[in-house]
Amino acid sequence: MFNNYIEINFMFKNILFLGCGNMGRAILQKILENNIFQDNQITVVKPSSNNLIANVNYQNSLNLLHGSYQADLVFICVKPQDSEQVLNELFASKITNPNTIFISIMAGKNLKFFQKIFSKKVKIIRCMPNILVKENNGIIPYFTSKNVSAIEQDFFEKIFNNFASCLALDDEKLFHAYTALFGSGPAYVFLIASLLIEIAIELKVEKNIAVKLVKKLLFGSTQLLNNSDDISQLLAMITSAKGTTASALEALNKNNNLQKLLRKAIMSAVKTSKKLA
Secondary structure, three states, X not given: OHHHHHHHHHHOOOEEEEEEOHHHHHHHHHHHHOOOOXXXXXXXXXXXXXXXXXOOEEEOOHHXXXXXXXXXXXXEOOOHHHHHXXXXXXXXXXXXOOOOEEEEOOOOOOHHHHHHHOOOOOEEEEEOOOHHHHHOXXXXXXXXXXXXXXXXXXXXHHHHOOOEEEEEOOOHHHXXXXXXXXXXXXXXXXXXXXXHHHHHHHOOOOHHHHHHXXXXXXXXXXXXXXXXXXXXXXXXXXXXXXXXXXXXXXXXXHHHHHHHHHHHHHHHHXXXXXXXX
């Protein structure tokens, strides 16, 4: 592993983060925690004021970078709606070159979007990490432009493998589904947790106890899920005929209401991802 990091540092000396919101900061923090790059290699332009990390070079504008600065690796972490103007500024700044590798975490923006701004020869890796990188359990589907070499793709996975599972996609169009399911997925789980806590409080469970037990419930359920390949078997294990669980599941599954609602929500996320393209 140590040799891998020597190789990565040799290949990428200057690392630029363009934008640094919640996801950008989570990735940057994990990169530093795992000593993949050192803080003196990293420059962040246009950071969110509440996402600063000590000892990292922050600049509010690309114009403030040293005249000889050349970025070897650029993480594009700006909001999709702001990206066209910011990336045109990056292109005009001349701080990238044909060998610079771009890693985009922006939802919706496909390779053609970047090729239109830079060139058809731009080396771009488009990925969609989720917030679980903060707990070393992230999911990162990715897709590369044709001129990203196998070695460069391997370096990408070496950067992220310490805190996420990387999955190379065969078709860029799959990003809409992966974004809706796994990029947004943690929010669905958090919403369910919030609703369970709210209902527990309505049923006279003290709030601090409700919060503690719902967290324990989700954590323990996840452990069981990780150790099983058959979800139906897990359901059967805790569902007795005419029991409380059976009654609750019957209400949830009546007329496929839960399935319809969840599908509607995910398809809405897919639709939004396509609009951002």
